[in-house]
Amino acid sequence: MTWNLHTTHVQDGDLVLLVGQRHKHYIITLKAGMEFQTHRGTLKHDDLIGLPWGTQIFSHNGNPFYIYSPSLADVLRDMPRNTQILYPKDIGFIFMTTGVGPGSTVLEAGTGSGAMTTALAYAVGELGKIYSYEVRKPMQKLAQKNLRRLGLAERVDFKMRDIEEGFDETDVDILFLDVQAPHDYIPQARAAIKPGGFFASLVPTSNQVQHLLMALNQSEFAFIEVAEIMLRHYKPQPARLRPTDRMIGHTGYLVFARRVEMSENPHAELPNNEQETGSNDD
Known part of the structure; x- marks a missing residue:
């Protein structure tokens, strides 16, 4: 194939x-x-x-x-799955924010049916590598089958292990967590991400976002962002251009951060994560 x-x-x-x-x-x-x-x-x-x-x-x-x-969106929409998958609107924003691209090294925890794994393997190309962790063997087998169908399985190193034990990899460019309690694994994530590298996670509820934000601050991550992506389609009729009756609303909160290395200067402190609105010009 x-x-x-x-x-x-x-x-x-x-x-x-x-x-x-x-x-x-x-x-x-x-x-x-x-x-x-x-x-x-x-x-x-x-x-x-x-x-x-x-x-x-x-x-x-x-x-x-x-x-x-x-297209990639067509493939993900058609993919056999036993779990909820990420939507293209979320995947695209994750890629743009973290810089996933040809040659990237990405660590993923929570393989699931392999939708995000597929998108990552497609994006990093032949020179990149994905390390994907899962604790459910049936889910891992389904993901492996889905990626083999697309000829992308060789770009992924599938691992069966609880990430509480930590990750085998270090100095990865991007780490993506799609697990039930991502805030429990932030120290392990920090140890795997390269200095200045990206952390990203999809979180379903605002309470979990709050827990995750506290954990990120405690583990010296900075430049933290929280986003929610809405997508509205329009009917492509020139004389009657209007929104379709349904839109893709809340599918989860996207949380991003970068690993920072704190100075030994006694006055050093983490950057303020609150962003100003408006122009970036000073």
Whole structure:
């Protein structure tokens, strides 16, 4: 299987996105000689192989589909899961805030179904590395299966261990916690993050945010931020442009911080984490 984002034409073995009427979508792997059956008709894989991406095709009974290479958001939406996954709106903000990118070394605690792991592995590229910790074996197996399907498993070192014992890694660029009580593991997180590196966590309730903020301050993290991302879609109709009836609201609080190294100067103190609003110009 190949998740092929950089070619112009569909190839045998590609992971493809089929979009039908009312945006009904399917993600399948093409195999020569096979067929894909839906309630809107049958598509022969051989008829798709060799077509340019974006081509409109028709099932045996005349229903239209478009064939695309799936985006990261498409893949995460379609991913088999046993737990709630992060939304693309949150993942994108995490990446922008922490600088996750090609060559990054990222430590993740709470693999779950592997949605965030997939996004991280995609972002760090072939030169980066993800270390992902989980305590539930069935969840880890599901995550490994999901990443193998996308050809990303080699970028991830999966570990089965309680993070209360600490992490094997040190000097990682970014550490992401998606666990029930992240405030309990801040000393372990600090020991794993490189000086100046990033900490990030998704926290569901405001009470947990408060506990996490106190723990971060006690472990000499600074430049702390708390954010909540809302996403509203609009109906793409020029004459009647208006919001859709539903929006993606609260999915969790995002908490960010950076590891700092305090000076031995007796007057040294952590930066004030309260940010001023308005212009940054002095």
